[in-house]
Amino acid sequence: MGLSYLNLDTETRNLMLSEIDLDISDMSIYISSYLNEHGVHEWPNLTRLAAELHNDDWLAMQLNNQGLLLTQHKRRNPRGGGFTLAKVPITAANTLSEAQFNLYYIRALAIRASKEGAKLIVYRAKEVERPRPESELLIGSSFDAVKLLDELRITKGVNPASNIPLPNSGLTFKLG
Numbered sequence: 001m002g003l004s005y006l007n008l009d010t011e012t013r014n015l016m017l018s019e020i021d022l023d024i025s026d027m028s029i030y031i032s033s034y035l036n037e038h039g040v041h042e043w044p045n046l047t048r049l050a051a052e053l054h055n056d057d058w059l060a061m062q063l064n065n066q067g068l069l070l071t072q073h074k075r076r077n078p079r080g081g082g083f084t085l086a087k088v089p090i091t092a093a094n095t096l097s098e099a100q101f102n103l104y105y106i107r108a109l110a111i112r113a114s115k116e117g118a119k120l121i122v123y124r125a126k127e128v129e130r131p132r133p134e135s136e137l138l139i140g141s142s143f144d145a146v147k148l149l150d151e152l153r154i155t156k157g158v159n160p161a162s163n164i165p166l167p168n169s170g171l172t173f174k175l176g
Helices: 010-025 037-053 056-065 092-116 133-138 145-155
Strands: 072-076 083-087 120-124 171-175
Touching (some): 010 037, 010 092, 037 056, 037 092, 056 092, 092 145, 092 171
Antiparallel strands (some): 072 083, 120 171
């Protein structure tokens, strides 16, 4: 089950689409190494469609139902000396879809917050079995919208410098 997005309305969806289009136009949209060739091709359009009409659950379902993920991927051998094949995690579709949908949702909210003079406040959008202590500390905190937007546009949410909610944390933002 994906996140519960409190501010996922028409305005937010339109801003998400603008942000996705920005990444598509400059060819900086995040492409997971877990996507197969067909998945790499379909990912931008499916991400747009999810933002326009659906949610992260729908996006994950498309990845699974259309067979857009690899079954194995190359990763560095932990003992050194090249690469080894590893199974793609069974949760890959959910993790990828949730993380990227949430990224565009947060970017859209950052734009709205800066326009409306609102705050961006972290909240728990999905219950998790064992919440990380660092995630729990973020709940209720607010972030500078302009700085957050700039950082997420640059990092695509991968290893950001800020202490923002990470994928699988069950956290996102709301306007406050």
